[in-house]
Amino acid sequence: MSNQDIYEALIDGLCERIGSDISTMRHMRLDLTVNETPFSLVPSAGLQGEVDAIAFFAEVGTLPERGRAEAAISLLESNLYFFGPETPRYCCNSEKPGLVVMAGRLPLIGTEPETVLRALSVLADAAKETRDSFSALPAGMGMRPSGAAAALLRT
Numbered sequence: 001m002s003n004q005d006i007y008e009a010l011i012d013g014l015c016e017r018i019g020s021d022i023s024t025m026r027h028m029r030l031d032l033t034v035n036e037t038p039f040s041l042v043p044s045a046g047l048q049g050e051v052d053a054i055a056f057f058a059e060v061g062t063l064p065e066r067g068r069a070e071a072a073i074s075l076l077e078s079n080l081y082f083f084g085p086e087t088p089r090y091c092c093n094s095e096k097p098g099l100v101v102m103a104g105r106l107p108l109i110g111t112e113p114e115t116v117l118r119a120l121s122v123l124a125d126a127a128k129e130t131r132d133s134f135s136a137l138p139a140g141m142g143m144r145p146s147g148a149a150a151a152l153l154r155t
Contacts (some may be wrong), residue, residue: 013113
């Protein structure tokens with residue numbers, strides 16, 4: 001079974017679990033919501049050019065008007081703590097200017113639909129925590145990862 005076949009079977013399994021139609025279009029991009037956080041999943045090719053992971057993009061939200069610079073710096077600081085090839089990172093969405101997303105990769109090998117959904121649930125909690133920290137951020141104060149985001153840093 002090729003990695004592409006493994007990827008397609010994994011996406012089909014996810015579609016079954018979330019009650020979405022299974023179609024070949026879903027293999028190119030699967031949009032779903034986990035714990036009120038929108039995600040897009042797409043195939044991700046490794047250095048050899050073969051699909052070896054699922055790339056995910058979780059919508060975090062827009063930077064707040066008040067404390068915008070502090071929030072942006074804090075996201076940059078969080079990225080500096082994230083380390084490793086499969087760790088998520090905060091970035092901007094080129095399709096939707098101003099939108100912050102958490103992006104990363106989930107390896108295909110040994111991954112089951114339930115494992116992906118559990119990982120997305122943890123990531124959704126981290127995205128919500130980041131959104132909540134935006135609204136609670138006083139001007140002049142930085143944010144530090146805690147809770148679900150801190151757990152991601154420890155893994």
